[in-house]
Amino acid sequence: MTTEERRAPAEPQIIGRAGSYSKGVARRQEILDRAIDVFRERGADGTSLRRIATAIGVSHAALLHYFDSREQLLVAVYEHAESKRDTAKMYGDSISALDVLVKAAMINIGVPGMVELYTTLLASSLAVDASPSNTFFTARFARIRGELTERLITEQEDGRIRDDVDPADIAALLISASDGLQIQWLLEPSVELEGTLETFAVLLAPPAP
Template sequence: MAIDDGRVRRGPRGPYAKSEKTRMVILDAALNVFAESGYRSGSLRNVAERVGMSEAGLLHHFPSKSALLAAVLERRDEQTQEQFDFDPSHGVEVLRSLVKLAEYNASTPGVVELFCTLSAEATSPEHPAHGWFKERYAFTRGMTLTAFRELAESGDLRSEVTPEEASRGTIALMDGLQIQWLLDRDSVDMAGDLRSYLNALLTRPL
């Protein structure tokens, strides 16, 4: 339960609460299945088996595999937003959170592989995750651009670097580091390399 304006608000009860809990369990299982087998090879049956239900029961919560994938991606984003500060008005904190995110991603190689594979496949407009990735990159560009503009106004971004260049370069570096890390995890430090790049853009270190 949560407290707001002096009033106690309780979470959902009864069948709805049970259904929502089941939905979250399914999403966590689906993320693991897709991370281990990929979206194309990971089946609804695999997911259903993980949570101890029939495929028909799973389809009661998610009408299709593409709908399940969309919900998994949204769930992953929600978890990331809860863990890290991505308020673009806090420029330095956004950059620090990006470094922390890169560090966290190194602990979930299966998820990183899934996202790298999906982002490449989703460049096709017909892919079920195309819309999600398009919106996600638009959001990320906007967030980092706002953060770097705030840093430029405060004098923390080097004068020879534009916020636009910094935003594009940061996103490109994060994506590229993930691929290199998947291919050779012993030679690539995603968080360390990202921190070094960002420090090179700033007038004072993170």
């Protein structure tokens, strides 16, 4: 990410308004932008909220004003980073479910630390019900499964993919495969992420007429 992109507010229509609410939103975004850089450089593991505050150059108290806990900050950082690269919005309705995921995965692995942050939060989400990460990931998986299922139904109706499999099952499989392959690729670069994910194109192809 360039310096310019880092400075660009994610929600200019809100930040553009005058008043303390919009200033607070802008400040929060600025903190998140800086926090992303910190996590990229140092990783998400074992860094206290106090040390994060020092690293991004705000007081511990200021950080606590915006985020109740380290976990809430980490979730917000991930959400903020992800909102900047919403593949579905970038490519519109005509792109296939598989291509949405492949493009998202390729952007994701290009940002050092993102897969690690994602996996750290995922582990937290399994530890405590209704924690920030638990709430975030439960909603995130449901939303992405829903979006991909819609795309897959359309693809089945159009005859672009086979229709003898449940689109919701395929959506869950595609998400799992993409998440897991990013990890396997990071550990072993010979596991070719894009090519392996694209195998789904063969598996999902409609039977030859």
